[in-house]
Amino acid sequence: MKLARLGPAGHEIPVLIDGDRHLDLRGIVTDLDGAHLASTVFEEIAAARDAGTLPDLDGAADMRVGAPVARPGAILCIGQNYAAHAAESGAAPPQVPILFLKTTNSVGGPFDDVDIPKRSVKTDWEVELGVVIGTRALYLDSPADSARHIAGYVVGNDLSERDFQLAESGGQWSKGKSAPGFTPLGPWLVTADEVDASDLRLRSWVNGQPRQDSTTADLIFDIDHIVWHLSQYLALDPGDVILTGTPEGVALSGRFPYIVAGDMVEVEIEGLGRQRQLFGQA
Numbered sequence: 001m002k003l004a005r006l007g008p009a010g011h012e013i014p015v016l017i018d019g020d021r022h023l024d025l026r027g028i029v030t031d032l033d034g035a036h037l038a039s040t041v042f043e044e045i046a047a048a049r050d051a052g053t054l055p056d057l058d059g060a061a062d063m064r065v066g067a068p069v070a071r072p073g074a075i076l077c078i079g080q081n082y083a084a085h086a087a088e089s090g091a092a093p094p095q096v097p098i099l100f101l102k103t104t105n106s107v108g109g110p111f112d113d114v115d116i117p118k119r120s121v122k123t124d125w126e127v128e129l130g131v132v133i134g135t136r137a138l139y140l141d142s143p144a145d146s147a148r149h150i151a152g153y154v155v156g157n158d159l160s161e162r163d164f165q166l167a168e169s170g171g172q173w174s175k176g177k178s179a180p181g182f183t184p185l186g187p188w189l190v191t192a193d194e195v196d197a198s199d200l201r202l203r204s205w206v207n208g209q210p211r212q213d214s215t216t217a218d219l220i221f222d223i224d225h226i227v228w229h230l231s232q233y234l235a236l237d238p239g240d241v242i243l244t245g246t247p248e249g250v251a252l253s254g255r256f257p258y259i260v261a262g263d264m265v266e267v268e269i270e271g272l273g274r275q276r277q278l279f280g281q282a
Contacts, residue, residue, distance in 0.1 A: 001016060001042065001045065001046065001049075001190070001191045001194065002016070002017040002188040002189070002190055003015070003016060003017070003025075003032055003045075003068055003152070003188060003189045003190075003191070004017055004022075004065060004066075004068050004186065004187060004188050004189070005031070005032055005065075005066040005067065005068055005070065006022065006057065006060055006063040006064065006065060006066065007063050007064060007066065008064060009064070009066065009109070009112075012031070012066035012070065013025075013026060013057060013063075014026065014029050014030075014031055014032045014036075015057055015060065016045055016049060016054060017188060018049060021056055022056065022057045022060035022061075023049065023054035023055065023056060023057065024054060024055050024056070024057040025045060025054065027048075027053075027054070027055075028041070028044055028045055028048060028054075029041060029045075031070045032068060032069060032070055032189065033069070033070040033071055033239050034071075034072075034073060034133075034237060034238035034239025034240070035238070035239075037069075037132065037133075037134045037151040037152075037238050037239055038134055038135060038151075038238065039134065039135075039151075042151075042191055064109060064111070064112075065109050065110055065111055065186060065187050066109045066186070067107050067108065067109055067110070067184070067185040067186050068154055068185060068186045068187070068188055068189035069107075069132055069154065069185060069189060069239055069241060070239075071104065071239070072104050072107065072239050072240055072241045073104070073237050073239055073240050074101065074104070074236075074237070074240045074241070075101065075102040075103070075104055075106070075107070075183060075240075075241050075243065076099060076101060076230060076234075076236075076240065076241070076242045076243070077099070077100050077101065077102055077128075077158060077177070077242070077243040077245075078097050078098060078099065078221065078226055078242070078243065078244050078245045079094070079098035079099075079100055079173065079245065080093070080094055080098055080220075080245065081094075081097070081098075081219055081220050081221055081226075081244060081245025081246075082214060082218050082219065082220065082245055082246065082247045082248065083218070083220060084214070084218070084247060084248035085245070085246055085247055085248045085249075085250070086220075087248070088248050088249075088250070088252065088253035088254075088255075089252055089253075093220055094220065096229070097221050097225075097226060097229050097230070099230065099233075100172065100173040100174055100177065101174055101177075102158070102174065102177045102178050102182065102183050102243075103174070103178040105178075105180065106177070106178045106179060106180060106181065106182040106183040107183045107184075107185055108180075108181040108182075108183065108184045108185075109184065109185075109186060110155065110184050110185065110186035110187040110273070110275030110276070111187075111275060111276055111277070112181060112184060112277065113181075113277065113278045113279070113280055114159065114180075114181040114182070114184070114277045114278075114279055114280070115179075115180065115181065115279070115280050115281060115282040116259060116260070116261060116279055116280070116281050116282060117161055117164070117179045117282050118282045120161045120163070120164070121163065121258065122161060122162035122163045122251070122252075122258045123159065123160070123161050123162075123258055123259040123279070124159070124160045124161070124162055124250050124251045124252055124258060124259065125157060125159060125204055125206065125211065125212075125250060125251070125259065125265045125267065126157060126158035126159070126160060126204075126246035126250055127155070127156075127157060127202045127203065127204040127212050127246055127247070127267035127268070127269065128155075128156040128157070128158050128202075128243040128244055128245060128246050129153060129155075129156070129197065129200060129202065129216055129223075129243075129244045129269055129272075130153060130154040130155065130156035130185060130241050130242065130243050130244070131150055131153060131197075131223055131226070131227065131241070131242040131244060132150070132151045132152050132153065132154060132189055132239070132240075132241055133149055133150065133151060133227075133236045133237060133238055133239065133240040133241075133242070134149065134150060134151025134152070134192075134238055135148065135149045135151075135238060136149070136235060136236065136237055136238065137149040137227055137230075137231040137235070137236040138231050138234075138235040138236070139231055139232060140227070140228045140231040140232075142228060143222075143224035143225045143227070143228040144224065145228065146223065146224040146225075146226075146227035146228050146231075147192065147224060149227060149236065150192045150223070150227065151189070151191065151192060151238070152189045152190050152191040152192050152195070153189070153190055153192065153195045153197060153269075153272055154185050154186060154188070154189050154190075154241070154272060155185070155186060155187070155267060155268065155269045155272045155273055155274070155275055156183065156184070156185050156241070156243045156267075157183070157184045157204075157265070157267045157275065157277065158177065158182075158183065158243050158246060159177075159179070159181070159182040159183070159184070159277075160176050160177055160182070160252075161175075161176040161177075161179065162176060162251075162252050162258075163176070164176035165177060179282075181277075183243075184275055184277055185241065186273065186275060187273040187274075187275060188272065188273050190271065190272055194271075195271065195272070197216055197223045198216060198217060198222065198223075199215050199216060199217040200215060200216045200269050200270045200271065200272070201213070201214075201215050201269070201270040202214055202215065202216065202246075202247055202267075202268070202269050202270075203267070203268050203269075204249065204265065204266065204267045204268070205265070205266045205267075206256070206259070206263055206264070206265050206266075207263055207264055208264075211249045211250070211256060212246070212247050212248065212249035212250070212267075213247075213249065214247030214248065214249075216244075218247065219244065219245060220245075223244065226242060226244060227242070230242070259279050260279070261279055261280050261281040262278075262279065262280075263278075263279045264276060264277070264278050264279075265277045265279065
């Protein structure tokens with residue numbers, strides 16, 4: 001299933017996308033948040049769809065598309081998880097997953113405009129596969145246990161200010177990762193039963209020019225390993241989002257210019273949709 005949230009920021013309406021229809025889910029869930037991402041809720045939604053009891057949402061085609069997950073409790077990010085990206089960043093491939101955090105108020109909709117932060121001269125793009133947790137995961141016995149804790153997958157753009165991340169970091173990366181709008185998610189959450197996350201194509205463009213083009217088959221640490229590994233250190237709660245790393249082809253490589261006001265960035269993952277951000281200046 002494809003689930004989305006439509007409407008003004010802070011007032012989005014949960015919907016099921018069924019072909020060209022947008023079916024209103026408010027009779028089943030108040031929002032697509034951690035409390036409503038369990039498999040039992042998905043079963044209830046599917047049953048209502050099949051029974052024809054979900055109404056169409058009037059005016060859906062003209063509504064803003066919000067992030068498909070409301071108010072994630074945490075955004076956990078895996079750094080340098082593609083060998084080629086690690087190399088273009090000047091680092092060896094990691095031996096264990098690198099974890100950093102983004103603030104949850106950096107989340108934006110997939111087509112929202114984004115402001116380049118004040119003082120920024122190195123704002124960068126990063127297409128990433130996002131994993132949405134559906135069932136609490138803590139101290140999993142093995143990576144084989146991970147799949148049952150995943151609600152679904154989303155497209156993410158891990159926008160980054162490289163000077164803030166690296167030169168002004170103090171040793172951590174989050175300063176360069178957490179500006180308003182720096183975590184666009186969506187357009188949809190696609191439930192895990194419909195996604196084979198082992199070999200999805202990821203691409204990005206700036207002003208229509210290709211930048212990244214790779215697949216999740218090139219991940220150093222795959223999805224099941226990441227969920228299991230993180231669960232050894234912290235609790236993954238329903239609604240949490242894990243961004244799993246970006247392939248080569250970002251501005252940090254030195255091959256492309258950084259984002260400036262007026263640029264349009266697009267990112268896409270096979271089967272999960274495409275998003276677009278127009279950049280202004282804060």
